[in-house]
Amino acid sequence: MSGFEQLLQGQLPKLVMFDLDGTLIDSVPDLATAVETMLLKLGRPPAGIENVRMWIGNGAPLLVRRALAGNMQASDVDDAEAEKALEIFMDAYDGGHDQTTVYPGVRESLKWLQKQGVEMALITNKPERFVAPLLDEMKLGRFFRWIVGGDTMPQKKPDPAALFFVMKMAGVTPAQSLFVGDSRNDVLAAKAAGVRCVALSYGYNHGRPIAEESPDAVIDNLQELIAGCLDSAPEITLGASVHPSQRDSIVVVTRKLWMKVIKALARWRWRA
Template sequence: MFFDIQAVIIDLDGTMLDTAPDFLLAINRMRADLALAPISLDMIKIMVGKGSEHLIRQVLALDFDAEQSRAYFAMAIESYQRHYLDINGDQATLYPDVIAGLEAMSAQGLRLACVTNKPIAFAVPLMQKKGLSVYFEVIFGGDSFPRKKPDPLPLLEVCHLFNLAPEQIVAIGDSSNDAQAARAAGCPVLTVPYGYNHGEAIQNIQSDGIVETLLEAAQLFAAKKRTH
C-alpha cells in the first residue's frame, strides 16, 4: 500500500485547521439571535464535520423538540451563515506541520485536492486566508455535489478529474466521515489523531493507519517510493 500514490485528498476542518473556535463564535451569535444561552467548545467539537445543516439541527435539538427545530431551522441557518461569513478564519489556527506537509507532498509531485463538508463559500476564502489554497489543484465543498462525505461521490469526482484510479489517491482526514467515504470510493485512507471525529476515539476508525501530522504522511509516501 502507498507505493503508487499519485495524489492526496485532504480534509479541512479538524485535519488542516482547528476551526472549532470559529464554529463556537458563529453558533453562539446565532443562539443569541434566538435568545438561547451559549454552549461550550467541547459541545461544538462533537457536532461538527457533517455539514452546516446537520450542525444547525444538532444545535437546535439542544433546546427544541423536532417540530420546533424544523420551525426555527431556516431562521437559524441564515443567522449562522451570516455570522460565520463575518468571522470566517478569525479564530481558526493551523495544526502543526500542515504547511510543511503540503510543501513536502508538492515537492514529491503529488497532486492535491481538498474535499471538505464545509460549504464552498466558507471553504475557499478560509483556505486563502490561511495560505492553504495555493497548494491545491481543486477544492470541493459540502455543497459542490448532490452528496457529501461519508458518501464516496466527492472522492470519486476527484479520481475522475485527476484521471487516476482510486487506489492511486490516498485520503487523509480526522473522522469516520473521511474513512467511510474513502473505503466506499476504493481509496486508501490515513487518519490524524487530533481532530474532532464526533467525540469518538480515532482508533475506532477503520483506516489504513494513523499519522501524527501531514508531514508524517508525506514522509511515509516518500519512504514507500524509495523502497519500491
Template sequence: MTPAPTLAFDLDGTLVDTAPDLTAALNHALAMLGRPPVPPESVRTMVGQGARRLLERGLAATGPEEAVPALIEAGLAHFLAHYRANIAARSRPFPGADDALDWLAARGIGLAICTNKPEALTHALLEALGWHGRFAAILGADSRPWKKPDPRHLLDTIAAAGGAAATSAYVGDSPTDAATAAAAAVPFIFVTHGYCEAAPATLSAQARIDHFSELAAALEKVQPAFSAAAKGPLR
C-alpha cells in the same frame, strides 16, 4: 499514462482548526434564537457534516423543543452570516500542515480538498489562510448533488485533481471521512488531532497519525503509488 499520486484532505479538523470560529458562529445563531451557548469542547464533537447538521446538533443540545425546519432555517441564516464575516478570525492550520503541503507539492503529489463545508466558504477560508492555489481540486458540500459519506464526493474530487482512486489516499478526522474512503475503496489516513465524536479505535483506517510529521511514513504504508514520491524527511 499513469496518473500522479493524489492526496485528498478533509478540511475542518484535519488541515485547519476551525472550531473556534465555528463555535462563535454557532453560539451567535443560538443566541439569536434565544438559546444558551454550547461549550467549545462540545462543538468539536459536532463538526463534520456541514453547517445545517452543526446547527441541528447545537439546537438539540440547548433545548427540549423540537428543532422545526423554520427554526433551523432562521438559525442557519444567522450562522452563515456570522461565519462568513469571521471565517478566519481564529482558525489556524494544525501544526505541521503547511510543511506537509509544501513537502507533498515538491514531490509532484496532487493535492485536493474534499469537504462538507460549502464550496464558497471553503475558498474564502483558504484565501484567508494564504492557501489559494495550493490545491488542484476543491469540492465542497454543494459542488455536486452528493456529499460525504457518498463515495462519489471523494471520487469526483480525486478525478478533478487529475488522479485516480487506485493511486490516491484520503486524510480525515471523522467517522464520515472514514466511511467515505471505505465506500470509495481509497486508503484512509486518520488524524487524531481533529473533531472525531467516536472512539478513534472504532474507525476503519489504514494508518493513524498524531502529527503531520508522520504523514510521509503513513503514505508509504497505505498506498504503494506514493512509495517513489514520498521520499525524504518531513518535519
C-alpha cells in the same frame, strides 16, 4: 521511504485528497462563536465550545440543528426555525476567522507533496462559499487544484461521490490515490471509494477515537508521512521518482460545474 510510499506499495500517490476542518485547520473556535451568536439572537442559551466540537463534521445545516436541539440527534427541531437559524449562523461565520489556526506540520507536508509533483484536492462538508476564501486566508489555497464543498454536490461525505469526481478529473485510479481526514465520515467515504485512508488523531470525530473506524493508518502529525514513521509498514523497494508537473490554475468545483459532469461521473462511478 516516506509514509506516503509505505501506504501505496512503494510508490508515491498521484493524488492526495484532504478533509479541511479537524485535519488541516482547527476551526472550532470560530464555528463556536458563530453558533453562540446564532443562539443569542434566537434567545437560546449558549452551547459551549466543547459541545460544538462534538457536533461539527456533517455540514452546517446539521450543526445548526444540533445546536438548536442541544444534542447530537438534532431531534424535534422545527424546519422553519432551523432555516432561519442557518441563515443567522452563515452570516455570523462569514464575519471572520481570526481564531482559526493551521495545525502543526500541515504547511510543511503540503509543500513536500507539491515539490514531489503530487496533485492535491480538498473535499470538505463545509459550505462551498466559505472554503476557498478560508484556504486563502490560511495561506493554503495554492496547494489545491480541486476544491469540493459540502453543498457543491447533491451528496456529501460519507458518500464517496466527491472522491470519485476528483479522481475522474485527475485521471487517476483509487489505487493511485490517498485520502487524509479526521472523522468517521472521511474513513467511510474513502473505503466506499476504494481509497486508502490516513486519519489524524487530533480531529473532530464526535468525541470518539478515530482508530475505532479502522483507517489504514492513524497519525498525530502530517509530517509523520514525510518522515516515514509508520512503524507497521513493510520495507518496499522504491519505484521511479516522481517529478513536479506543471500545474493548471486551481479549479473550485462549483454546483454549475457539477451539473455538467454528473452524468459522466455516474457512468464512471459504477464502472469503477
